[in-house]
Amino acid sequence: MFQRNILLGQYSSFKIGGPAKYFFEAKSVEEIIKAFKEWRRLAPHRNEVSDAGVFILGGGTNILFSDKGFDGLVIKPDIKFIKGDSCLLRVGAGVSITQLLNYSITKNLSGLEWAAGIPGTVGGAVRGNAGAFGGETRDVVAEVSSLDIFKAQLKIKKRKVAACCFGYRSSIFKKTGIREIITEVVFKLKKRDKKSIRKIIERNINYRKKQHPLKYPNIGSIFKNVDIANLHEYKNSFTRQNFASQKLGGRVFANKLVPINDNRIPAAYLISEAGLKGVSCGGAIVSPKHPNFIVNFSDATASDVKNLIKLIKKEVYKKFKIKLEEEITYSELSTVYI
Secondary structure (H helix, E strand, O other), X not given: OOEEEXXXXXXXXXOOOOEEEEEEEEOOHHHHHHHHHHHHHHOOOOHHHHOOOEEEOOOOOOEEOOOOOEEEEEEEEOOOOEEOOOOEEXXXXXXXXXXXXXXXXXXXXXXXXXXXXXXXXXHHHHHOOOEEOOEEHHHOEEEEEEEEOOOOOOOEEEEEHHHHOOEOOEOOOOOOOOOEEEEEEEEEOEEOOHHHHHHHXXXXXXXXXXHOOOOOOEOOOOEOOEEHHHOHHHOOOOOEEEOOOOOOEEEEEOOEEEEEEOOEEOHHHHHHHOOOOOOEEXXXXXXXXXXXXXXXXXXOOHHHHHHHHHHHHHHHHHHHOOOOOEOXXXXXXXXXXX
16 A cells, blocks of 8 residues: 655655655545554564654655655655634645635635745644744644554544643644644634735735745755743843844844844844855755755755754854754654654
């Protein structure tokens, strides 16, 4: 039932990634269960899969696959449905954010305008608590259903929003040790006139077109913005100021006035100040347009991207004594062993 040696680059918005030894695209929860049962049947009896893991693939918009590919089973839950005409929508995890946003417009439902232009799937957005323009996924989630793949029974769990432990670009589903596949999400939206919804969406999309390097393959922001509350060594040296030319809050940090957004220093600012705009490695380059993006401008490899990430972390730490943390996911670090 599994496909063999499927190139993962074709499932990544980065267009990077070697072959998956086994690949399965599931259209329902039942098909996911069937795939895991088959995998468990194979694993104890075949040396080629006995030590291999399982990787769960969403939209491929926030993942860096290895050049070597994945020596195990990649499952792509492609569960696509949207149900509900009221303010509550039940949505399959494989539905794209764009599809959900377009559906909400037709039903005059507001709450997802901040997600305009965000790639990827509903499942991925919940897992990483995707956010933009002051909004986050957790703001509109009512309930999340997931399949527990660690237990032999393969049972569905349901969590209300509080139990999902949402944080900045994080959730319980992203934490180490959680072996669950998001299958369905219930969103709670609000009624609003269609014209107002469209106006906000168009504004956000236009901003992305202007500020983000959309011409080349990329996987969005590479690093998380830095929470100033975690910069304990500088806690007493911050002073509040405002930019004269911009309506942005700022603080003096490392003898410089830096932008602050939601009490976080933009990683793009730190990367730019470290002089890394336009720096390249092989076919990968730190975007001059938005330095928290690394773009694949000429057949980049995963090794090219990883080398740039290491360089950025090194240079930002050298200049600011700040350790940047990746927002993206590495396939090697997201493997489930069963």
